[in-house]
Amino acid sequence: MKRDSRLSSVLHALLHMAEHDGSMTSEALAQCMNTNPVVVRRTMGLLRQAGLVASARGPAGGWTITADLATVTLRQLHEVLGEPAVFAIGNRHETPDCLVEQSVNAALDAAFADAEALLLERFAHVTLADLAAxxxxxxxxxxxxxxE
Amino acid sequence: MKRDSRLSSVLHALLHMAEHDGSMTSEALAQCMNTNPVVVRRTMGLLRQAGLVASARGPAGGWTITADLATVTLRQLHEVLGEPAVFAIGNRHETPDCLVEQSVNAALDAAFADAEALLLERFAHVTLADLAAxxxxxxxxxxxxxxE
DNA sequence: TTTCATGTAACTTCAATTATTACAAATCGT
DNA sequence: ACGATTTGTAATAATTGAAGTTACATGAAA
Incomplete structure (x- = not known):
């Protein structure tokens, strides 16, 4: 499985934007993170829909942060990205008829649910301002x- | 990304074997879990290397559990499977030069490490005997x- | 010695992210 | 108005890793 690195990417982009005066173009952000401007637009577009950033077209256009860095948490960004699947490990079948498999799923699901809850809890307590600091x-x- | 369901699979297989008298062939196990006998051999082969199961060739051959169900934990099985990556989310670059990205990675890695530790802790406290019960x-x- | 089953290598398929291409739409400066 | 710049987005390809498949060698039992 290829890992979803969009959360990492948007954080990287947002912090560069926070350090940077004025707006930044998709092209500039793409160079920061070794990727393609279109990929930047796709992911930043989700943040724009959530009201966290704004975009402007044309010359002197680009992306700017509109949210307060102290109020945006990693958890919120995870949600904005559509709450992608956290785990690369999972059950073979989601709703099996086999009782044996149901027992297996129940045990694994319980563990995964706890781990995901902890992860999201951690995410909820880290803000963009924390990262900037x-x-x-x-x-x-x-x-x-x-x-020295 | 396709999720790794081998842990789920081997648990399913082991429990069927525990319920079943005598050995079970790869073919029979494959039918239990809607898959291919070769896939079963590949994953069960890892368990054999770890001494948890034994295999025999020829007629009347197949797979048998050699370990005590009460002592085999999900964590041990996870290790036997090579400790595959737990998360489907990750950093864009593992060891970036960019200081901004280093801050992002540090924050994400800390959260992931805690969540993974919790998951493995949970796995460590569930045995095959628990699942059988x-x-x-x-x-x-x-x-x-x-x-009724 | 025939049959059944595992042991493995090599290859294909599948699913999901990421990258790329192409082009429309909007904005700014002249 | 025009041309350059930049976003918006659809469509498609590349990439990656798990899972599935094919093929055949090896070993054991009747």
């Missing part, structure tokens, strides 16, 4: 190291 | 319902 810390650290 | 309960329930 973490970036600032790393940035300062690297600068300090360079001047 | 759950199946027996479901079986009895269905029998009772039929005779």
């Amino acid at each position: 973490d970036f600032a810390r790393r940035h300062a650290e690297r600068h300090a190291k360079r001047n | 759950d199946f027996a309960r479901r079986h009895a329930e269905r029998h009772a319902k039929r005779n």
Whole structure:
């Protein structure tokens, strides 16, 4: 299975936008993340529908953040992306007739549900502002190291 | 991405074997789970390497459980299957140069690590015997319902 | 020695994400 | 108005990894 990296991608894009004055084009964002402008538009389009970013066409167009960094959580972004499947492991059949398989599914589903709940709980407590602050810390650290 | 359902599959197979007297052929197991005998051999082969099952060739051959159902956990089976990736969501690049992406990865990795730890912890506390008992309960329930 | 079953390699199919191509629509500067 | 720029989006291809299939060798039992 190819892993869904859209959450990682949009976070990367949003933080670059936060650091950047004015708007950024799909082209610029695509270069940041080694991908294609169309892919950027597709995923950013979902954020726009959710009111988190705005886009403008034409020269001087591009993408800008409209939401408050402190209020946008990873969980919210996960939802905006359509709540993609979290796990790469799963049951063979979803609603089997076989009682044996039903027992297996029940056990696995319970474990997966708990793990997913924890993941989303963690996601709910990380905001874009937290990530921006973490970036600032790393940035300062690297600068300090360079001047040692 | 196609989800990895091998854990679900081997559990299904092992429980059928536990309910069944004597050995079961790959063919019989494959029919239980709507798949191909070769797929069964591939995955069961891993369990054999781990000493959990034994196989015999020729007529009257097939697969038998050699481990104690009470000591085999879902976590152990997950390990035997090669600890496949748990998540269908992941970072775009694993070791990025970009500091922004490093912050993003760190935040996501922390959340994923916690969720995976919880999942494996849950897996560690479910044995084949637990699943067999759950199946027996479901079986009895269905029998009772039929005779209402 | 025939038959049945596992053991494996090689290849194909399948499902899902990501990438690419192509072009329409809108906006800005001149 | 025109041309350059940029988003919007549909359609299609490439990629990746699991699952399925084919083919055949190996071994065991009647």
